[in-house]
Amino acid sequence: MLRLLLVDEQRMFVEALGQCLSTAPDLWVAGSADPFEQELADKIAAARPDVVTVDLVSCGTEASEVLRRLNEACPAAGIVVLASGPGRELAVEAARAGALAWVPKERGVADLVTVIRGVSRGEGWYPPELLGTVLRSLRRQDTGSGGRSGPLESLSSRERDVLAGMVEGKRSRQIAEELFVSVQTVRTHTRSILDKLDVHSQIEAVMLVRSGEGTRDQT
Template sequence: MTVRVVIVDDHDVIRVGVRESLADDIDVVGEGRDVESAIIAIKEFAPDVVILDVHLPGGTGGGALDVLAEILGGAAPPKVLALSVSDAADDVVAVVRAGARGYVTKSISGPDLSDAVRRVASGDAVFSPRLAGFVLDAFNAAGGEVAHADEDLNSLTEREQEVMRLIARGYTYREVGEKLFISIKTVETHVGKVLHKLQLSNRHELARWAAQRRIV
């Protein structure tokens, strides 16, 4: 299924680079270079996903935060994937709290960016591995439950727990496979079993489940 996206970045070179790096099943339907043009494009084209530069010029609340505040209040808001040169914890936490579904840095490869767009479109939360830790730490500081050995966790095998922790921190299936020296297909099988045992629907719910128990 084709994912319709709007790219928002104040640098022409970045917008062109992102557009050209995306896979064929991702259709760029519009672009924006500042807060005003971004909001206009998003409302006009109603994309599935907005690829949003974090440090966007214009607005009154920090550029990207103004865009998020404007577009996420509608009946069918798009998913937002933040894209930035910054990997600062403050930037990551701020846009996630404002409603972004994911945050990746501009060093990401084309295939990984395409995968991130698809995952965000499907409802997953997507973060570069290091950045996921910032979000989980912020969630825990806001009142997450203390980790405890419960029946759900004990129902997972040792390997399933290893996979679960990596997936909850935002690693892709390929990255999990490389770390654990197993195939992507095996990773997919483990994730399916973990979601079934924990009665969860997707990776986003799994990340929240793990964060609440502080086990990532």
Template sequence: MSADTNSDDTSSADTNSDGTAREAREPVTVFLVDDHALFRAGAKAELESISDEVRVVGEAGSVAEAVAGITRVRPQVVLLDVHMPDGGGAEVLRRLRTDLPDVVFLALSVSDAAEDVIAVIRAGARGYVTKTISSAELVRAIVRVADGDAVFSPRLAGFVLDAFAERPGSEPISDPELDQLTPRERDVLRLLARGYAYKEIASELFISVKTVETHVSSVLRKTQLSNRYELSRWATDRRLV
């Protein structure tokens, strides 16, 4: 993330980070998640020095710390790293999206790989920007996602369109979590997400109830989810239903 250096003060209380007039509003509360402490410190200093539109209220360097801290602080926006030693942004989202639906997640990463973008967006992030973004642009991105917009670095928007709009001729984007399921496990998951009982799934697929239970257990293990409700949401996010 590059710092903007401008001798003119455009971060007063009555202007946006781009210098335009704005109505008075409370700063957007932000939580930083990144496994590099130096980056977190630099990001916090830059964000708060150039604009009063955002206020950093917490930070974490691991998935476990992020889950605990975000749950405690309840920020408006989480700046979320995609790759961390004990998991990544998608794992943080998986643990928090159901319980904290009002918290908005914006991925901020060095990676611009299609699979990383799609994985974290499918998990529930509202946008994805790379760390080459300027401080002023990042402030605008934070404010926009807090206001309900989706924000992507220009090159990355095409990945999302290809994956979710299913445009003719577009290359399919792989989803590592989905790819680990067998075709039969996907069939069972699809029916489960539609509200079928185990007995109904067994009848529909011409297998035993015990086999259905085995497939569901396998899907729960592979996705690291804990119940039918979470599986249904997971399947819906991946457009299996």
């Protein structure tokens, strides 16, 4: 059962969303919180969420601070941003802060449930119309900071196989089937890949490879 924490200052929206998500048999809304309340950290600790949803658009100029507080309070939880507008700059900011997914509210509950399940497995999802912007921005950030030295050198051969599948846009189950391993094994390799590459999400790992730093090591 996946434990969810809903973070949004719009109380009516939170209640409606919670009711909808509760219809999924494998999801449990363990709590909700206002992003600006002083007890946010305490509520997170009580909920022990696997996934946190948050509406950053409503946070305005405090979006970065809200993300920082969420990451500090629940570093193991995947963060899903619920967006009420395109917000390209905010999407980039969210990705830099480690948010694994960006879901426009108009996509509906069924799509959100699918993304939440994926995020709980360490997968990432950003809309195609935003993904290019996010990847280019992260690439510029990495280049500006001097990049990494041989980022793929620390990966095992099997971890490279899993990473190659991620670059091709394959889901964990498909990678597992092609490598003749379990989905849980792929998830374990994925967590190890993120740790070794010092990135927060699969999106950043894929960006690192596509930037050309990693592919040179494999040739």
